[in-house]
Amino acid sequence: MNKISVKNYPMVNPTPVVILGAEVEGKPNFTTIGAFGVVCLEPIFYISVKSTHHITKGIKESGFFSINLPSVDMVQKTDYCGMVSGKSVDKASLFTTFYDEHGNAPLIKEAPMNYLCKVVQNTTICGFDVFFGEILSTLTGEDYLTENKPDPLKIDPLLLMGYQYYSLGSAVGGIFKEGLSLKNNQPTSINDEINPHLNS
Ligand SMILES: Cc1cc2nc3c(=O)[nH]c(=O)nc-3n(C[C@H](O)[C@H](O)[C@H](O)COP(=O)(O)O)c2cc1C
Structure with missing residues (x-):
């Protein structure tokens, strides 16, 4: 098959879409992001957030953020958290919020997996703040485990590729x-x- 050239748009990786949490001005806020991932073999995630977002202010203030992995059945709330700003809407009221003893960032009880991260490095690029966060706590529920390990098919993560959400399908x-x-x-x-x- 011949190759054809298409638009240089970076959202080509299927990636889990996650709900980022941070305390902003003493209140929990949640923001949907697709620019999230693994950077090395140490437990460190990167996130990339627009510098003008409400959540960005909170991460800079507190030095902590949470990554909440929504399941497919949370698609509506996940999408909504990416459409409105915590500057004018209380997005935390959509969820049951809890905190972990290791740091100050709100986590979402309904999300099958939660990670609490501490910012260890950051940089800026093209109007975005990129934070590298060390994972201090990883939390899940018994229902999402098989033989004591998180089971992707039970977690049923919401995936993003291009402009659509997808589900995982089967292991191959x-x-x-x-x-x-x-x-x-x-x-x-x-x-x-x-x-x-x-x-x-
Ligand atoms: C599926 C999806 C993925 C998104 N990914 C990102 C992202 O990676 N980085 C980012 O800065 N904004 C991203 N956004 C946009 C923010 O979630 C959105 O602007 C949000 O309203 C900002 O909220 P805040 O001002 O409360 O922080 C995404 C939105 C959606 C729906």
Whole structure:
């Protein structure tokens, strides 16, 4: 198939959409973001938020934020939290809010997974504040575990790609398992290129 060139728009990765929480001027606020992810093997997330957002002020003030992973059935509230600002609307009243002893950021009880993060580094780019947050607490409910591990299909995360929300679908293979038959048939130098983590 021939390749065709399409618009240079960065929202191409399917990514879990998350509800970011922070205390702003002494009140909880929640904001939907798609610019969120993993940066290294240490427990650190990055988030990228517009500098003018209400939540950004709170993260700068407190040095903490929460990541709340909504399930597919929270799509309406998640979308809403990305449409209105905490400057004029109390978005916290949509949820049951709680706090963790390790830091000052509100968390959402209804979300299947919650992470409390402490800002360890930040930078700015093109009108956005990018915060790197160390995960201090990871919380879930028993209903979302299988053999004591968070089960993606039970969590049923809300995914974002382009301009649509999606659900996860089904598992199609195991990490570092599906490539094994190829790896075992390759010379060592090619194995190193396939996955340096396996060899370290
Ligand atoms: C699906 C979705 C993803 C979004 N992702 C981001 C994002 O990654 N960064 C950002 O700054 N704003 C993002 N927004 C926009 C903010 O959520 C929105 O402007 C919000 O009203 C800001 O609220 P606040 O002023 O209370 O912080 C997103 C909105 C939606 C609906």
